[in-house]
Amino acid sequence: MSKAHALFQLGMDLNQGSSTTQTEENKTAVQDAIKATGSGISNVVNLDDDRKDYFIERDGIRFAGTHLIIDLLGASRLDDLEFIQETLIECVEKSKATLLHIHLHHFTPNGGVSGVAVLAESHISIHTWPEKGYAALDVFMCGDAEPHNAITVLKDAFGPDKVVVDEFRRGKEVG
Structure with a gap:
């Protein structure tokens, strides 16, 4: 399925401008980064699914998505x-x-980074304090996405001494 079709299914129209539509420069930067890492970003929008809210059901509970609050302590390359x-x-x-x-935004003079990866399934945000070896991340995903998989990637990439993860099921009251 095309990216444009997937976004349309999520209520987004690539042919209409908006304040959140990414610029050509940003599109190129993401595409270049994907090529550089050899990544193939997956698309999890399922057009055959009769349910269009992409809520999750786990352990008999229906909810919007999983929200992980992740702290990396004693981390590097921040x-x-x-x-x-x-x-x-x-x-x-x-x-x-x-x-x-x-x-992403690079702060000076300490070199910290703050930013967000906006996803069809929600977002991943990061804010780093390299001088403290600390990073605060927010991973929120709905649908068929598997947000817990990000934890291993973060551990391998930043080599923290300690990882603290809190998990929340968002939207239980709506489900």
Whole structure:
């Protein structure tokens, strides 16, 4: 299925401009990063599914998605913008999610990075404090995505001394 068709299924029209539509420059940056890492971003939108809300049912509970709050302590390479982008792209791929846009900002003078990978299934956000060896991440995904797979990618990439993960099931009240 084409990316345009997948986005249309999510209520997004690539032919109409919006404040969240990525620029050609951003599209090129994401495509270049995908090529550089050899990643093939997966598309998990299922057109045969009669249910269009992409809620999840697990353990008899219906909810919008899994939200992981991840702290990396004693981590490295938290000031390497390109490496962080490649790592987020790998998180998306391993989680079987669909990358729509990625934006990262490099702060000076400490070199911290803050940003977000916007997904068809929600998002992954990151904020780093390299001088403290600390990174705060937010991984929220709905549908068939597998957000827990991002944890292993983050451990392998940043080599933290400790990882703290809190999990929330979002939208239980709606389900």
